[in-house]
Amino acid sequence: MSVLPFKKLNAANAPAYILAxxxxxxxxxxxxxxxxxxxxxxxxxxxxxxxxxxxxxxxxRITNLHDLFESQYAHYMQWGGRTVAHVIAQTLxxxxxxxxxxxxxxxYISLMFLMYKYSIVGKKTNVLVFLxxxxxxxxxxxMFASTMFWITGSANYMWCTxxxxxxxxxxxxxxxxxxxxxxxxxxxxxxxxxxIAGWTNENMVIAIIFCILVLIFLMKRQNIxxxxxxxxxxxxxIIGSLFLLLSPGNAVRYEKELDAESASASxxxxxxxxxxxxxxxxxxxxxxxxxxxxxxxxxxxxYIKGKNKKPDKFTSILLLLFISAHIALFAMIASPTxxxxxxxxxxxxxxxxxxxxxxxxxxxxxxxxxxxxxxxVVATVASCVDYAQKYKVVREIDRVDKEREEIIEKGKKLxxxxxxxxxxxxxSQRFHYHxxxxxxxxxxxxxxxxxxxxxxxxxxxxxxxxxxxxxPKYLEMKARQDSILNSAK
Numbered sequence: 001m002s003v004l005p006f007k008k009l010n011a012a013n014a015p016a017y018i019l020a021x022x023x024x025x026x027x028x029x030x031x032x033x034x035x036x037x038x039x040x041x042x043x044x045x046x047x048x049x050x051x052x053x054x055x056x057x058x059x060x061r062i063t064n065l066h067d068l069f070e071s072q073y074a075h076y077m078q079w080g081g082r083t084v085a086h087v088i089a090q091t092l093x094x095x096x097x098x099x100x101x102x103x104x105x106x107x108y109i110s111l112m113f114l115m116y117k118y119s120i121v122g123k124k125t126n127v128l129v130f131l132x133x134x135x136x137x138x139x140x141x142x143m144f145a146s147t148m149f150w151i152t153g154s155a156n157y158m159w160c161t162x163x164x165x166x167x168x169x170x171x172x173x174x175x176x177x178x179x180x181x182x183x184x185x186x187x188x189x190x191x192x193x194x195x196i197a198g199w200t201n202e203n204m205v206i207a208i209i210f211c212i213l214v215l216i217f218l219m220k221r222q223n224i225x226x227x228x229x230x231x232x233x234x235x236x237x238i239i240g241s242l243f244l245l246l247s248p249g250n251a252v253r254y255e256k257e258l259d260a261e262s263a264s265a266s267x268x269x270x271x272x273x274x275x276x277x278x279x280x281x282x283x284x285x286x287x288x289x290x291x292x293x294x295x296x297x298x299x300x301x302x303y304i305k306g307k308n309k310k311p312d313k314f315t316s317i318l319l320l321l322f323i324s325a326h327i328a329l330f331a332m333i334a335s336p337t338x339x340x341x342x343x344x345x346x347x348x349x350x351x352x353x354x355x356x357x358x359x360x361x362x363x364x365x366x367x368x369x370x371x372x373x374x375x376x377v378v379a380t381v382a383s384c385v386d387y388a389q390k391y392k393v394v395r396e397i398d399r400v401d402k403e404r405e406e407i408i409e410k411g412k413k414l415x416x417x418x419x420x421x422x423x424x425x426x427x428s429q430r431f432h433y434h435x436x437x438x439x440x441x442x443x444x445x446x447x448x449x450x451x452x453x454x455x456x457x458x459x460x461x462x463x464x465x466x467x468x469x470x471x472p473k474y475l476e477m478k479a480r481q482d483s484i485l486n487s488a489k
Contacts, residue, residue: 015125022127026134027109029387033149034101036398039093040433041444042152044451046086047093052078052252054443059450062094081247082156084163084199089155104154111162112137115348118169119355121176128376129359135379136351139386142287143341145394146432153432157344160200164208164345165352167197167237171230175215175317180227190233198240202335204345205241207328212237214320222313257336276333287343288329291350295322298357314360318353325349390431397433400425408452411481414488417455420478424461435459 039047050071051057062068068090072083092100115137116130138144146153170190174180198205212234219226284292299318306312328346332338363369400423408419427433436444440456449457460470460478 015127018127019125019130022130022134023109023113026112027105030108030148031101031105033391033394034104035098036394037145037149038398038401039097039451040150042089043093043150044444044447046089046152047451048447050075050079050086050090054446057447057450059453062090075249077248078252079249080253081202081244081250082160082200083243083247084196085156085160085201088159089152092151092155100151104149104151104158107154107159107162108148111158111165111348114162114165114169115352115355118165118172118352119359121173123359126359128372129355131376131380132358133351133355135376135383136354137348138383139379140287140291141347142343143339143430143432144390145430146339147341147344149394150432153341156201157341161204161345161348163197163200164204165348167193167233168208168211171212171215171233172317174227174230175219175224176313178224180225180230182227183229187227187229187232190229191236194233194236194238195240195243198237198242199244200240201345202244203328203331203342205237205244206331207324207346207349209234209238209241210327211320211324218313218316218320254336273333276335276338279338280329280332283338283340283343284329287340287347288350291325291347291354292322295350295353295357298354302357302360314356318356321349321353321356325353393427393431397425397427397431405452407481407485408454410485410488412453414484416481416484418477418481419454419456420458420460420474420481422460422478424459 045054047061048057048071049060049062049067052074060067062071068087071090072087075086076083092103112130112134115133119129119133120126141147143153147157148154167190170186197208212230216226216230216234218224295318299315299322302318303312303315306315325346328349329343332342335342358372361368361372363372403423404421407421411419424435425433426435436442436448436457436459438458439445440449445457449455458474458477460474
């Protein structure tokens with residue numbers, strides 16, 4: 001009888017198989033969202049060779065590395081330093097959409113698995129920890145679509161957070177397991193990867209530099225051997241962060257955003273600081289207070305539990321994650337705008353903290369075990385319900401988008417270049433789906449038309465409350481468009 005090329009399922013390896021099944025299931029559900037979610041807003045813009053002035057864009061797509069370099073050089077000099085994020089975005093936006101969906105899905109599940117690995121360093125497979133991380137991530141990331149499924153936003157936040165956490169992981173393992181060895185190849189690799197990781201996201205790189213410096217301090221204090229790759233990796237990360245923060249485009253964008261917000265140009269004015277602190281406090285109360293309270297309870301619990309241990313490494317790492325998340329938050333005081341999606345990376349730090357705390361609970365106590373299982377079951381059910389509710393909206397977004405694409409493609413074949421749509425869709429901002437303005441000189445409208453190869457696009461709310469205010473010209477254009485489309489049936 002032949003032996004199958006996989007291990008027989010038993011009590012020892014059952015958790016690994018269950019974990020694999022859960023990962024495959026989640027991957028399938030996330031792929032479905034990626035498949036349904038269309039290109040929106042900045043995706044239209046970054047699909048082309050970047051120009052500071054939208055009016056200068058001629059619809060040239062990126063077809064080779066020279067185009068990508070030209071685009072990113074202009075972007076770096078005239079808009080911002082997130083070169084790594086926008087190289088990823090522009091690359092994704094110029095490959096087949098099915099590959100966009102596959103790659104974005106793989107990054108999502110890789111981020112879940114990496115946060116899980118942070119939580120179980122030195123421990124066996126723990127399905128409950130993985131489920132906890134996945135459910136917290138799904139339920140408590142405030143702007144899920146704009147950081148996970150919108151390609152430009154995903155490249156800036158989900159992809160970059162994965163890159164940053166991949167870079168920091170060897171430092172985390174070194175501190176937790178004290179298994180450092182000299183490795184020249186690892187030093188060179190981390191130096192190069194550090195440049196890439198440091199060149200990602202402004203508020204996160206500030207927090208990570210602090211985190212690594214404190215880890216080095218703790219390892220010196222606790223007489224843990226520090227291999228040279230630690231310093232080479234940190235050096236690369238700092239170099240990358242300087243490329244990011246000192247981009248000439250940052251100053252240009254800063255001034256434009258100040259003008260748009262009618263804000264004071266001085267970062268250090270009392271008025272500016274108070275206004276930005278109020279904004280931070282609003283987000284803190286709304287999105288982060290629950291994380292902070294839970295984290296502090298965990299830190300206090302493990303401090304009391306480990307106060308007789310010298311050194312108490314576990315409490316130190318929890319506290320370091322807690323402080324690093326707050327540094328990432330307050331670093332946003334330097335930014336004239338603070339979108340909710342900028343919370344993405346620091347929320348991931350909180351999730352790792354909670355995952356670590358949960359993974360180290362003693363399940364020998366039946367009450368701890370029972371409550372833990374109950375929490376996971378409730379969180380999993382809540383995630384499934386939330387997924388189903390969001391799916392209805394994402395499915396509607398897909399339906400409307402497909403309907404418009406069908407009209408455009410059919411109309412272009414019949415010689416139409418100007419389009420009017422009456423299927424206006426308004427959804428919650430967390431889905432990051434916004435209609436383009438009817439002003440044909442607006443940047444969003446211009447790039448939408450470039451993206452679809454048309455001259456103009458108008459949206460009317462024919463059946464809405466403001467239907468009496470619709471420009472009669474648009475109704476005439478719509479009637480003519482319908483006549484031409486129907487005549488071809």
